[in-house]
Amino acid sequence: MKHKSYLPYLLVLPALAVLVAVLYPFLTGAWWSFTSYRLNRGGPEFNWGKNYVSLFTTGEGLHAVGITLLYAVVVVVIECVVGVALAMLLNYGRYGNVFRLLIVLPLLLPPVVAALMWKVMLTENGIVNWLLESAGQPKMLWLNGPDSALLSVILIDVxxxxxxxxxxxxxxxxxxxxxxxxxxxxxxAGPIRNFISVTLPMLLPVLIVIIAFRGIDSLKMFDIIYTTTKGGPVDATTNLHVLAYLDGIRNLNFGMAMASLIVLWLLCNVLSSFLLKARRREVMA
Known part of the structure; x- marks a missing residue:
């Protein structure tokens, strides 16, 4: 009679533990998103998806969705255009290695630290406004103006x-x-046509990876926005992630907070699925 080995089952246990550790909080949060769960008003009560209806019918919810999409699109476009242009300059320039070291310096800082640094520089009496005044230009309310706060946060991200x-x-x-x-x-072919017809098609697989990383990261951006503006002024920079924080942590409305996060999760999955298909088609071509 052969001795039955339990080693394969033991090797699977860590993977099962990780799966449970991921699935249980996710399923719990998904359930909460369909409830009126407030920490200060008892347990969760099923509300037939009223949180999602509220998210897409109220001005606050629609504004947060719009800011989330606008922020992600603008950030990805600017970073891809500027990043590829700088990469080409470094690739064909004489001092590419030296300038590469200078360009990557912002990556050495944690995003929160970099955001705090820019928050100090963009205050009313900060160095940026001092430079504007030195050039004969008026001061700007970079992070405190409803019209300039989102642009300022985008530039910090860039x-x-x-x-x-x-x-x-x-x-x-x-x-x-x-x-x-x-x-x-x-x-x-001139430089522009050479880039469009030769370089860009060869660079497309890398661009898909860049858009995937930066697109998903921008959709769920929280640390830079909350560190600099906390979603304000008013709600000028409140995206879905910040809205979920305000609903869940400040207002203790866990049901509404989880609805915002589930919508954010769906947006990230739609983007990743689209880019994976594009990547697969590019590889098959």
């Missing part, structure tokens, strides 16, 4: 994470054969 795009884009540019660009130049 400053922090564009080096990440530069590094990945430069790695992608290294894989572009010089023979192709030289042959295109011999055929009479």
């Amino acid at each position: 400053w922090i994470f564009t080096p990440f795009v530069v590094l990945l884009a430069q790695a992608g540019l290294k894989s572009v054969p010089k023979e192709l660009t030289e042959a295109s130049a011999v055929d009479g």
